[in-house]
Amino acid sequence: AKNLGKNRYEIFSSSMRSQVLALSQLENDLRRAIDRQEFQLFYQPIVSLDTQNLVGLEALVRWHHPERGLILPSEFVPMAEEAGLIIPLGGWVLAQACRQMQLWQQHYSLATDLQLNVNISSRQFSQPNFVNDIHAVLEDTNLPCHRLKLEITEGVLMDHASDVADKLDAIKTLGIKLGIDDFGTGYSSLNYLNAFPVDTLKIDRSFVGRMSSEEGFEIVRTIVNLAHNLHMDVVAEGVELEEQAEELTQMNCEYAQGYLFSEPTDTVGMEDFLLNYCN
Ligand code: C2E
Numbered sequence: 068a069k070n071l072g073k074n075r076y077e078i079f080s081s082s083m084r085s086q087v088l089a090l091s092q093l094e095n096d097l098r099r100a101i102d103r104q105e106f107q108l109f110y111q112p113i114v115s116l117d118t119q120n121l122v123g124l125e126a127l128v129r130w131h132h133p134e135r136g137l138i139l140p141s142e143f144v145p146m147a148e149e150a151g152l153i154i155p156l157g158g159w160v161l162a163q164a165c166r167q168m169q170l171w172q173q174h175y176s177l178a179t180d181l182q183l184n185v186n187i188s189s190r191q192f193s194q195p196n197f198v199n200d201i202h203a204v205l206e207d208t209n210l211p212c213h214r215l216k217l218e219i220t221e222g223v224l225m226d227h228a229s230d231v232a233d234k235l236d237a238i239k240t241l242g243i244k245l246g247i248d249d250f251g252t253g254y255s256s257l258n259y260l261n262a263f264p265v266d267t268l269k270i271d272r273s274f275v276g277r278m279s280s281e282e283g284f285e286i287v288r289t290i291v292n293l294a295h296n297l298h299m300d301v302v303a304e305g306v307e308l309e310e311q312a313e314e315l316t317q318m319n320c321e322y323a324q325g326y327l328f329s330e331p332t333d334t335v336g337m338e339d340f341l342l343n344y345c346n
Pocket residue numbers: 111126127128139140141144153157160186187188248249272304305306307324325326327331
């Protein structure tokens with residue numbers, strides 16, 4: 068029994084070792100991926116539930132690994148955060164998305180100004196020059212401040228760093244919009260929600276997916292009402308079914324995003340979408 072135990076230990080440790088090696092290899096690859104232009108942005112429409120109008124696009128990053136093919140952000144964004152690589156990657160995402168958005172706004176005669184939503188990780192937000200860096204990208208790309216909405220998570224608001232409130236105020240003063248992403252999955256301290264100048268609350272898709280149950284329905288309705296009481300508008304994420312869209316409309320949820328309207332697509336796919344939309 069002793070021997071067996073030892074063997075088991077060795078098997079375990081060697082498979083762990085190869086896992087760790089694979090991870091550090093991926094991290095090395097990630098380090099080079101920006102220079103090698105292996106990242107690509109996909110965009111997903113956000114629509115008004117009331118008018119069905121397109122109101123904005125969320126930029127979502129993809130990685131084309133030379134050997135492994137397409138890698139989704141759930142597999143590399145956490146690693147990029149840990150390694151600090153989210154700083155250059157996030158900078159690339161922001162500049163690329165702002166540039167693309169300006170091109171589209173000029174090319175398609177869109178009746179309204181489309182909002183550009185960009186995900187910001189807490190590590191990015193906590194950079195001392197965060198607000199200045201964002202402002203510099205907006206100036207470079209000529210995207211007006213009010214067109215950009217930063218999607219941050221509840222964790223950013225809960226951070227005890229003393230400059231969080233100052234940064235949020237500076238963002239607000241510039242006219243840049245703020246949204247809370249994945250609402251309900253994080254710490255969810257309502258005190259924090261009320262204390263900061265947040266424009267939009269995004270209901271996590273795990274809640275939207277449970278709307279068919281009575282409890283799930285009530286939870287979503289409660290979140291929508293909470294947001295409205297705090298003078299925020301609401302985006303429901305992960306809307307896949309007509310029924311969900313109808314129920315959300317009845318709850319006065321303003322906006323929705325999900326496969327029902329469109330999956331995230333590359334710029335070519337997005338251009339088809341915009342062409343159809345403009346006609
Ligand atoms: P998120 O910000 O909550 O983005 C929404 C995710 O839900 C996207 O996954 C999108 O493809 C997916 N989605 C949208 N509609 C539906 C639907 O109807 N059904 C289902 N099942 N899924 C839907 P994606 O693109 O894989 O991104 C995953 C996460 O990675 C994002 O979640 C975000 O947290 C992070 N991420 C993506 N791009 C960036 C980025 O540029 N910077 C940072 N910091 N994080 C990013």
